[in-house]
Amino acid sequence: MSDMQYDAIxxxxxxxxxxxxxxxxxxxxxxxxxxARENCGGxxxxxxxxxxxxxxxxVSQSIGGLNLKYIPKGTIALxxxxxxxxxxxxxxxxxxTIAKFSTQDADRYLEFHDKMSQFSxxxxxxxxxxxxxxxxxxxxxxxxxxxxxxxxxxxxxxxxNEFARMIGLNIADELEDNFESTLLQGLIAHDSVLxxxxxxxxxxxxxxxxxxxxxxxxxxxxxxxxMEGGSESFISALLxxxxxxxxxxxxxxxxxxxxxxxxxxxGVELHNGEKFFGxxxxxxxxxxxxxxxxxxxxxxxxxxxxxxxxHRSKGRVAKLSLELKxxxxxxxxxxxxxxxxxxxxxxxxxxEENFNPSKxxxxxxxxxxxxxxxxxxxxxxxxxxxxxxxxYRAHGGWENIKEDYVNSIIKILSKYSSNIESCIESxxxxxxxxxxxxxxxSGGHWHHGEIQIDQLFMLRPIPGAAQYRTHLDGLxxxxxxxxxxxxxxxxxxxxxxxxxxxxL
Amino acid sequence: xxxxxxxxxxxxxxxxxxxxxxxxxxxxxxxxxxxxPTEYSTVELEYTAARNGTSVMDLTPMGKYEITGDDxxxxxxxxxxxxxxxxxxxxxxxxxxxxxxxKVLDDGTIFKYSSKKFMLCCAVKIFNWLNDSAEGFDVGIKxxxxxxxxxxxxxxxxxxxxxNYGAHDLETLAPFEMKQFTIDGYNxxxxxxxxxxxxxxxxxxxxxxxxxxxxxxxxxxKQLKIRPFGMHALDMTRIExxxxxxxxxxxxxxxxxxxxxxxxxxxxxxGWLVHFKKKNYFVGKKALKLEKEKSTTERCLVxxxxxxxxxxxxxVIYNEKKEDIGIVTAAMWSPTMKRNIALASLKRPYGxxxxxxxxxxxxxxxxxxxxKIWAKCKVVKRQFYNPERRNKVPADLYx
Numbered sequence: 001m002s003d004m005q006y007d008a009i010x011x012x013x014x015x016x017x018x019x020x021x022x023x024x025x026x027x028x029x030x031x032x033x034x035x036a037r038e039n040c041g042g043x044x045x046x047x048x049x050x051x052x053x054x055x056x057x058x059v060s061q062s063i064g065g066l067n068l069k070y071i072p073k074g075t076i077a078l079x080x081x082x083x084x085x086x087x088x089x090x091x092x093x094x095x096x097t098i099a100k101f102s103t104q105d106a107d108r109y110l111e112f113h114d115k116m117s118q119f120s121x122x123x124x125x126x127x128x129x130x131x132x133x134x135x136x137x138x139x140x141x142x143x144x145x146x147x148x149x150x151x152x153x154x155x156x157x158x159x160x161n162e163f164a165r166m167i168g169l170n171i172a173d174e175l176e177d178n179f180e181s182t183l184l185q186g187l188i189a190h191d192s193v194l195x196x197x198x199x200x201x202x203x204x205x206x207x208x209x210x211x212x213x214x215x216x217x218x219x220x221x222x223x224x225x226x227m228e229g230g231s232e233s234f235i236s237a238l239l240x241x242x243x244x245x246x247x248x249x250x251x252x253x254x255x256x257x258x259x260x261x262x263x264x265x266x267g268v269e270l271h272n273g274e275k276f277f278g279x280x281x282x283x284x285x286x287x288x289x290x291x292x293x294x295x296x297x298x299x300x301x302x303x304x305x306x307x308x309x310x311h312r313s314k315g316r317v318a319k320l321s322l323e324l325k326x327x328x329x330x331x332x333x334x335x336x337x338x339x340x341x342x343x344x345x346x347x348x349x350x351x352e353e354n355f356n357p358s359k360x361x362x363x364x365x366x367x368x369x370x371x372x373x374x375x376x377x378x379x380x381x382x383x384x385x386x387x388x389x390x391x392y393r394a395h396g397g398w399e400n401i402k403e404d405y406v407n408s409i410i411k412i413l414s415k416y417s418s419n420i421e422s423c424i425e426s427x428x429x430x431x432x433x434x435x436x437x438x439x440x441x442s443g444g445h446w447h448h449g450e451i452q453i454d455q456l457f458m459l460r461p462i463p464g465a466a467q468y469r470t471h472l473d474g475l476x477x478x479x480x481x482x483x484x485x486x487x488x489x490x491x492x493x494x495x496x497x498x499x500x501x502x503x504l
Numbered sequence: 505x506x507x508x509x510x511x512x513x514x515x516x517x518x519x520x521x522x523x524x525x526x527x528x529x530x531x532x533x534x535x536x537x538x539x540x541p542t543e544y545s546t547v548e549l550e551y552t553a554a555r556n557g558t559s560v561m562d563l564t565p566m567g568k569y570e571i572t573g574d575d576x577x578x579x580x581x582x583x584x585x586x587x588x589x590x591x592x593x594x595x596x597x598x599x600x601x602x603x604x605x606x607k608v609l610d611d612g613t614i615f616k617y618s619s620k621k622f623m624l625c626c627a628v629k630i631f632n633w634l635n636d637s638a639e640g641f642d643v644g645i646k647x648x649x650x651x652x653x654x655x656x657x658x659x660x661x662x663x664x665x666x667x668n669y670g671a672h673d674l675e676t677l678a679p680f681e682m683k684q685f686t687i688d689g690y691n692x693x694x695x696x697x698x699x700x701x702x703x704x705x706x707x708x709x710x711x712x713x714x715x716x717x718x719x720x721x722x723x724x725x726k727q728l729k730i731r732p733f734g735m736h737a738l739d740m741t742r743i744e745x746x747x748x749x750x751x752x753x754x755x756x757x758x759x760x761x762x763x764x765x766x767x768x769x770x771x772x773x774x775g776w777l778v779h780f781k782k783k784n785y786f787v788g789k790k791a792l793k794l795e796k797e798k799s800t801t802e803r804c805l806v807x808x809x810x811x812x813x814x815x816x817x818x819x820v821i822y823n824e825k826k827e828d829i830g831i832v833t834a835a836m837w838s839p840t841m842k843r844n845i846a847l848a849s850l851k852r853p854y855g856x857x858x859x860x861x862x863x864x865x866x867x868x869x870x871x872x873x874x875x876k877i878w879a880k881c882k883v884v885k886r887q888f889y890n891p892e893r894r895n896k897v898p899a900d901l902y903x
Contacts, residue, residue: 263785263793292639297639297640297641298640298784298785299785300640301603301787301788301790302603302636302787304604305636305637305639305640306636464604471790
């Protein structure tokens with residue numbers, strides 16, 4: 001048996017990998033992080049995301065507190081007519097804002113917000129913790145499941161029925177039942193489908209919204225907190241902790257496969273042939289890569305291969321970054337408004353028409369957009385634009401259609417900003433396919449796999465691999481593919497560390 | 505042409521013109537979509553041919569899969585529980601394969617032509633299982649069920665029959681070996697394999713040679729008590745030999761509706777085919793290892809020697825306190841050994857540690873009425889019948 005150099009080897013230095021490394025390092029475990037790219041951080045990167053939301057306290061505390069500052073960020077649902085809806089997260093003020101469009105919608109908005117907050121809180125505790133696993137016949141697992149059941153039941157008969165009705169519902173039905181403003185419908189529907197492979201009318205599109213609310217502290221359309229300094233400050237804070245916790249980090253260290261001895265993971269082999277041995281191996285890579293590449297299809301039972309091949313993980317979000325020569329002007333927006341998250345999603349039908357071609361790997365000429373302006377004192381401003389429903393593999397090949405697509409996005413932008421075209425200095429466009437190539441995430445999915453009822457909780461990523469363990473002893477999952485999912489909160493990294501510590 | 509789908513949906517084997525001519529009873533059954541005889545004349549005559557002459561069975565409906573490619577050997581070793589890493593070219597091995605829970609899916613035989621070409625034979629269709637298992641291996645899987653005609657020749661004179669047919673020096677072929685022959689101008693693969701527990705061979709050729717091969721073989725065996733042989737007689741011979749049959753002696757894990765009916769290799773007497781020491785992972789290894797370590801095996805499949813001469817078909821097995829401890833999965837009066845034998849699935853420790861004071865409740869049919877018999881059983885080796893000639897090299901020859 002090879003002598004063990006490390007207690008844990010973590011494959012991938014994304015935020016979850018770093019959170020996990022820090023918790024283990026803090027407990028005086030010898031940890032090595034192998035990152036394939038030149039820098040750590042993975043998809044927590046301005047190339048992919050618009051902003052970093054707040055990190056849950058439980059995660060921050062588990063690694064001794066992260067000194068991070070947050071700035072509140074409002075949301076503007078842009079309208080071609082200039083009658084934008086501005087939400088800031090203060091329910092009283094938001095009520096007044098919506099009332100300008102419709103008093104009925106304003107009241108309904110409060111009810112809807114209250115209901116969704118309550119449901120997401122009910123799920124929240126469950127989301128933050130390790131999921132139960134019934135097959136273990138473990139008392140605490142049953143207790144956990146019982147508690148969730150109890151929490152749901154404690155909502156009261158009326159809300160319980162409502163919860164049961166909504167859990168598999170599509171968001172469009174719920175919004176159309178409540179609101180008459182198509183712009184407000186479009187905004188909330190946008191936040192429900194963002195990052196997923198679903199349209200607003202697809203069954204199950206509502207649970208994506210509940211998930212996002214649960215992991216981001218119940219606030220979404222409006223009341224967001226953005227991390228000051230963005231992804232750089234988040235990752236550098238984690239790296240600083242790593243340094244303090246004596247976590248060893250190797251960058252440009254791409255892992256080829258997991259080393260297996262006596263049906264147990266004992267280390268990793270890099271593409272350059274270097275080998276490292278450890279008592280445990282923790283994968284921050286997506287489940288499909290972890291199973292089929294790191295663990296290897298030859299070491300998996302047929303049934304497991306079937307399940308991992310059915311795992312849905314095709315990304316649907318592209319990112320357009322525009323470097324600007326000067327500040328753009330958005331129609332009927334003041335300079336304060338430009339600090340907000342600006343959403344181009346004027347109606348549910350707009351989303352659906354956008355979603356339809358993506359089912360056939362085709363592109364819509366009028367995409368759904370989320371726009372954030374970035375301006376530093378000493379550099380030129382830039383626009384970060386998330387483009388929903390950009391297929392993973394586009395019909396005709398991304399390389400042939402990329403340019404036309406980018407132009408169509410800018411054309412949409414110019415409906416809301418008359419001078420945008422003259423402001424553009426340079427453009428960078430990243431497709432889900434690029435994310436797969438550049439960030440080693442199969443499918444290029446934000447969450448390393450769809451957030452859907454069949455891929456959540458104890459079923460995430462696949463049955464038999466819940467609770468951060470894989471089918472191979474000694475190999476663990478700590479990334480977004482594990483429970484609860486993606487979203488830059490580090491919960492899976494934290495929970496995985498707890499499981500590994502218990503086993504070490 | 506018959507336009508009724510009930511008939512046209514059934515496939516005919518390449519031997520159909522011959523088997524239908526030989527059928528005196530018009531008793532047929534469906535096997536993997538083919539129609540083949542259950543009995544040609546009487547089950548007793550056919551059984552006797554297998555034990556005293558040569559029996560000929562149309563094996564064509566058997567699921568046959570060709571596995572080719574650079575990883576073919578690795579893949580086959582991964583698919584089954586047995587260690588096949590040392591398997592030699594031109595040999596055959598008996599195998600079982602399991603699902604991830606370590607429950608048996610089926611048993612069969614694997615034929616190795618070279619490290620890049622194998623043929624897997626089994627009673628049921630398993631193309632999807634093979635294809636899904638092949639993920640990660642450089643192999644191609646082809647269903648060759650319809651493109652290979654196969655006959656099984658079993659019995660003491662089978663070697664002589666095939667020698668007369670044109671298979672020179674066949675007697676030197678050892679059990680579980682195979683060899684290519686050119687007979688009457690066409691290629692025939694002959695393997696020393698079978699399902700009767702006696703000297704026997706299986707022959708494999710292109711469907712276009714089937715009728716000619718059948719005619720030549722029957723001509724060659726004319727003086728050697730050759731006789732066509734159906735499913736019912738096969739069932740008798742296989743019980744005597746102690747061979748298990750999927751979905752009779754145990755439920756295939758993919759067919760079982762109740763999870764408790766699924767069986768691990770240890771529960772059907774196939775533990776000897778599970779090799780943890782082999783270098784690479786195999787499907788079901790994790791679960792089987794756990795079962796072995798934690799001794800969670802619940803049942804066993806044993807041979808029973810039962811008092812009296814009334815076969816214990818479907819009998820419930822009891823201990824001396826009349827507690828239900830298992831069931832008979834196959835039973836018969838063995839004409840060769842003059843013993844009342846059965847295969848039974850028992851709840852452990854019965855059959856393993858406790859082998860005495862076991863009783864079968866037999867319901868013997870006597871013209872519409874049943875006679876209830878309480879018969880004492882003895883747990884014995886499953887292999888009731890195992891003549892010396894079965895494994896003898898060179899094989900016995902007769903004139």
